Amino acid sequence: MLEINNLHARVEDKEILKGVTLSIKAGEVHAIMGPNGSGKSTLSHVLAGREGYEVTKGGATFQGQDLLAMEPEARAAAGVFLGFQYPVEIPGVTNLYFLKAALNAQRKTRGDKELDAADFLAYVKQRVKQMQMDVKMLHRGVNEDFSGGEKKRNEILQMLVLQPKLMILDETDSGLDIDALKVVSDGINAMRSKDTATLLVTHYQRLLDYVQPDFVHVLAGGRIVKSGGPDLARELEEKGYGWLAAA
Amino acid sequence: MGSMNSPLQHYADAFERLPEAARTTHRREALQRLLALGLPTPDLEDWKYTDLAALRELTPGPSDYRTIPEGAPPADADGLDAFNATFAVDGLDVEIAAKADLAEPLLATGTGHRRHRIRVGRHARALLRIELDPDAEFQTAFFDVDLAEGASLQVLRTQDATPDAQLITRIRARLGRDAKLDVSTVDLGGKLGRHDLNVDLAEPGAEVRLRGLFVASGSGLIDNHTRFDHRAPHGTSRELVRGLAHDSGRGVFNGRIVVHPGAQKTDSEQRIANLILSPKAEINAKPELEIYADDVKCAHGATFGQLDLTALFYLRSRGLPEAEARALLTLAFAMEPLRQIPNAAFRNEALKRVATHLRSDLDEAALVS
Numbered sequence: 001m002l003e004i005n006n007l008h009a010r011v012e013d014k015e016i017l018k019g020v021t022l023s024i025k026a027g028e029v030h031a032i033m034g035p036n037g038s039g040k041s042t043l044s045h046v047l048a049g050r051e052g053y054e055v056t057k058g059g060a061t062f063q064g065q066d067l068l069a070m071e072p073e074a075r076a077a078a079g080v081f082l083g084f085q086y087p088v089e090i091p092g093v094t095n096l097y098f099l100k101a102a103l104n105a106q107r108k109t110r111g112d113k114e115l116d117a118a119d120f121l122a123y124v125k126q127r128v129k130q131m132q133m134d135v136k137m138l139h140r141g142v143n144e145d146f147s148g149g150e151k152k153r154n155e156i157l158q159m160l161v162l163q164p165k166l167m168i169l170d171e172t173d174s175g176l177d178i179d180a181l182k183v184v185s186d187g188i189n190a191m192r193s194k195d196t197a198t199l200l201v202t203h204y205q206r207l208l209d210y211v212q213p214d215f216v217h218v219l220a221g222g223r224i225v226k227s228g229g230p231d232l233a234r235e236l237e238e239k240g241y242g243w244l245a246a247a
Numbered sequence: 248m249g250s251m252n253s254p255l256q257h258y259a260d261a262f263e264r265l266p267e268a269a270r271t272t273h274r275r276e277a278l279q280r281l282l283a284l285g286l287p288t289p290d291l292e293d294w295k296y297t298d299l300a301a302l303r304e305l306t307p308g309p310s311d312y313r314t315i316p317e318g319a320p321p322a323d324a325d326g327l328d329a330f331n332a333t334f335a336v337d338g339l340d341v342e343i344a345a346k347a348d349l350a351e352p353l354l355a356t357g358t359g360h361r362r363h364r365i366r367v368g369r370h371a372r373a374l375l376r377i378e379l380d381p382d383a384e385f386q387t388a389f390f391d392v393d394l395a396e397g398a399s400l401q402v403l404r405t406q407d408a409t410p411d412a413q414l415i416t417r418i419r420a421r422l423g424r425d426a427k428l429d430v431s432t433v434d435l436g437g438k439l440g441r442h443d444l445n446v447d448l449a450e451p452g453a454e455v456r457l458r459g460l461f462v463a464s465g466s467g468l469i470d471n472h473t474r475f476d477h478r479a480p481h482g483t484s485r486e487l488v489r490g491l492a493h494d495s496g497r498g499v500f501n502g503r504i505v506v507h508p509g510a511q512k513t514d515s516e517q518r519i520a521n522l523i524l525s526p527k528a529e530i531n532a533k534p535e536l537e538i539y540a541d542d543v544k545c546a547h548g549a550t551f552g553q554l555d556l557t558a559l560f561y562l563r564s565r566g567l568p569e570a571e572a573r574a575l576l577t578l579a580f581a582m583e584p585l586r587q588i589p590n591a592a593f594r595n596e597a598l599k600r601v602a603t604h605l606r607s608d609l610d611e612a613a614l615v616s
Contacts, residue, residue, distance in 0.1 A: 050560050076566035088561040092579035092586060101575070102565035109566070141579075158565060 001026045001197045002047075002067075002166055006058035009046050016042040018222035019058065024166070024197045031200040031208055031233060034219035035241045040201045041085060043219070044170040048082035049075050062166065076102075077109035079165030081158075083172045087151040090142035095154070098142045099124055099161050106162065127160040130190070132183050148175035156187035167191060168199045173207035185210030205237040218244050254303065255282050261306045262333060269312035277320070277332035284326030296499045296531065297441050297470045299327075302413060305385050307334040307360065316340040316364035316391065321419060328417070331389045335362035345369040345395070352376040352403075352593075361388045367398040367426075374590060377404035379414045390418040394426035396450070402430040403593040405600055408437030410465050417443040422453035424479075431588050432471075433597050434461040435604040440469040448475065448482040448510075458584040459488040460601060463496030463528070470499040477510040477543075484514075487584040490521040491577070492528030502547070503535040510540045517547040522554070522580055554580075578605050 002024040009017040016039045024030050034040050046053050047060060049072035060067045062080060070078065090098070104114040115123065128135050131153050143151050152172055159167060169188065173181060188198065188211050200213060208216075208230065216232040217224045218241070225244050226232065236244075262270065262278050286303050287294040315338045320328060336359040343349065345368035352374035355363055359380075367373050380386050394400055406414055414437060420428050434440050446455045461469040475484045490498040498521070506513045521530040534547040554576050562572035581601050588594035 048560075048564050050564075051556065071569070072560060072563040073566050073568050073572075076564055082564050084561065084564075088555075088558045090558055090561070090576070090579060092582050093575055098562075098565070101571070102562075102567055105568060105571065106566035162565065 002060065002062055002199070004047075004058075004060045007043075007046070007055065007060060008057035009042060009053050009055045011042065011053055015056070016222055017046070020219070020222070020224060021058075022217065022224060024199060026165075026197055027194040028215065029192065029198040029200065029211065029213045030215045030217065031202060031213040032217050032219050032224075033202055033205075033233065033236055036203065038219045039222045040203075040219055041170055044082055044168050044199075044201050047168055048072060048080060073105065074109070076162070076164075077106040081162060081164035081167050083152075083155040083159060083167065083169035085171040085174065087143050087146075087155055089144050089146070091144045093142050094139050095142055096121075096124065096138040099138075099158065102158070103161055124161055127157055130160060131157045131187055133157065149177060149180040152176055152184055153180060156184050159191060160187055163191075165195065166197050166199070168201065170201045171203065172200070173202055173204065181207065181210065205233045208233045220244055253282070255285055257306045258282065258330070258333070261308075264309070266312060271317070273315075273317040274333050277329045280320065280324070280329035281326055281333050284329055286326050286330060293472060293501070296497070297439065297468060302385050302439075310336045310359050313337040314340075315362045318364065318391070321391075327387065327415065328389065331360055331362055331387045335360045335387075335389070337361055338363040340364050342366040343368050343371045343373050343398075345371055347371040347373075349373045354378075355388065355390070358383065358386070360386060363389065364391045365400070366393045367395060367400050369395040370397040371395075372399045373401075374593070375400060375402045376593070377402065377416070379404070379406045379408070379412075379416065381406075381408045381412055383408075383412050383414060385413045387415045387417075389416070390420075392418060392420035392428070394420065394422050394428060396424040397426060398423065399427040400429070401590050401593065402428070403433075403588070403590075403597060404430070404442075405433045405435075405597070406437060406440055406442075407433075407435045407600055407604060408440065410436065410438060410467065412437040413439040415439075415441045417445070419445045419447075420455070421447045421449050422455065424450040425452040426450075426454070428455045429589060430455070430457050431585060431593060431597055432457070432459040432461075433585065433600050434459075434469050434471075435600065436462065436464055436467060437469070438465075438467050440467070442469075442471050444471075444473045446473075446475045446484075448477045448484065449479060451479045452481045453479065454483040456485045457488065458588060459486070460491075460581050460584055461488075461498055461500075462491045462493070462581065462604065463498040463530075464493040466495045468497045468499070470501075472499075472501045472503075474503040475505070475515070477504070477506045477513040477515065480509065480511045480513070482510060482513050482515075484516070486517040486519070488519045489581055489584050490519065490530045490532065491524060491581055492521070492530050493524045495525070495527040497528070498530040500530070500532040500549075501535065502533070504537070504545060504547075506536075506538045506540050506543050506545065508539045511542045513540065513543040513545070515543070515545045519549040520580070520583075521549070521551045522577065523551060524553075524577070574605065578602065581605065
């Protein structure tokens with residue numbers, strides 16, 4: 001589904017990614033772990049199409065398409081979703097409008113019929129309940145005055161509404177208390193299927209107790225320095241990252 | 248009266264052509280002031296961005312002149328006030344009884360120059376809806392407002408002007424003890440808009456709020472001047488204003504706050520945020536604080552910027568096309584001051600105007616109100 005091949009990227013003059021190669025197939029959950037500053041967030045942003053990053057070498061394809069040549073909205077319509085580490089507040093624009101506009105824009109691009117207001121409301125309310133959020137949140141501004149935990153729940157809500165194929169979740173577990181972590185994990189697990197893939201980007205092993213990955217990779221110094229199964233995450237939790245950076 | 252060669256002579260001539268009933272003593276005295284003062288020129292600090300040269304040539308035509316409120320001109324009345332008093336065709340002259348609570352707004356609408364007087368009695372509540380003539384080649388609308396002790400007035404003024412419209416308004420208000428004036432303004436488009444809000448917080452506990460949005464586009468200019476005089480203790484003033492400029496549009500916001508000696512515990516805040524949407528557009532925002540009391544809180548801030556790129560990416564990453572994402576962020580920015588308008592009908596009207604003007608097809612669920 002996602003093929004990342006020798007990806008190099010820099011921000012201004014600083015090279016952050018120095019040759020990332022990774023293959024994710026449908027049905028798989030991959031976790032990328034690594035110390036702060038290793039390039040985890042840069043990788044997420046480059047894949048989602050944020051401006052300000054220059055890809056200097058290598059590339060990435062999504063379902064055979066050149067992902068890096070696509071506009072962010074085209075990537076979204078194709079099925080790529082980025083869960084933000086720091087979700088953005090958009091005061092004044094309701095969650096309801098935002099979700100409906102996003103879903104219908106994607107459906108339009110894909111040539112599907114847009115949902116009308118009544119159908120959408122029923123569709124979204126069900127998912128709000130699934131995330132154990134108050135339906136009143138639909139009439140609040142996007143992330144406006146939300147707590148850290150509410151913002152992360154809202155990211156997963158958006159994911160459930162948009163039903164992407166590839167979910168890139170950047171530090172989704174940070175700032176969550178244990179109850180919220182459980183709800184967020186259930187949301188992520190609900191999206192797992194043979195047709196979807198997940199890339200969890202995380203500093204801690206905690207989330208991986210709830211969302212079991214098939215593969216774990218360690219990103220350090222802009223490269224994947226080690227890959228393994230779920231046991232690698234536990235090893236990292238015990239030993240930290242130091243032994244790998246030294247390697 | 249001026250000589251035949253005076254550039255102001257056409258005003259005198261126009262006055263003599265008014266119907267006899269309209270040539271009242273009050274109007275004639277105003278004409279004398281107008282001939283002495285002329286219209287303001289850009290060498291005056293308050294008029295440095297707005298040149299009335301083209302308007303000076305326009306001669307008021309025949310109209311159905313009615314009675315306008317008469318009274319001594321304010322001490323600082325300028326030539327524009329005199330012009331308005333000379334040629335105003337009509338206006339409200341309302342006195343609201345003490346403790347009355349008016350559910351329906353007073354309407355200040357219509358074409359031509361207008362001069363209004365509104366007195367709100369002790370502990371009375373009223374609403375005032377001002378709608379300017381969108382097609383006016385030149386319209387002035389002047390308001391003399393007096394709020395007695397505990398009185399409250401909410402105002403919504405809208406200008407949704409065609410590209411040639413030239414509109415000038417001035418609201419002068421005197422606030423008695425614990426009186427509350429809440430003014431919301433939506434100024435969209437036009438060739439020239441000049442809007443003054445001069446408020447005298449004359450007695451303790453008075454409160455004034457301005458929630459404003461202006462959108463300058465084409466080659467239009469929208470120039471806002473506010474002056475709040477805190478003359479007594481425990482006064483509150485709030486200004487929350489957003490400015491947008493497209494094309495070669497120009498916007499001005501000049502917010503003067505004067506805290507007079509003895510106006511202790513004054514609490515004043517002025518927040519102006521501007522969005523420049525084109526390289527040729529321009530906005531000048533200037534706070535002017537003069538503080539002559541020592542125990543006061545006066546906060547102010549002016550920001551200028553483009554759209555938040557992180558927010559833009561956030562919306563696009565969810566599938567919204569770039570143009571739609573930009574439009575949504577622009578609209579949300581513009582509506583911010585108007586979302587808190589206390590009166591629901593005024594609030595909905597203001598938000599609807601902005602959405603329509605910014606050519607948005609957003610449905611009603613789009614925005615938090």
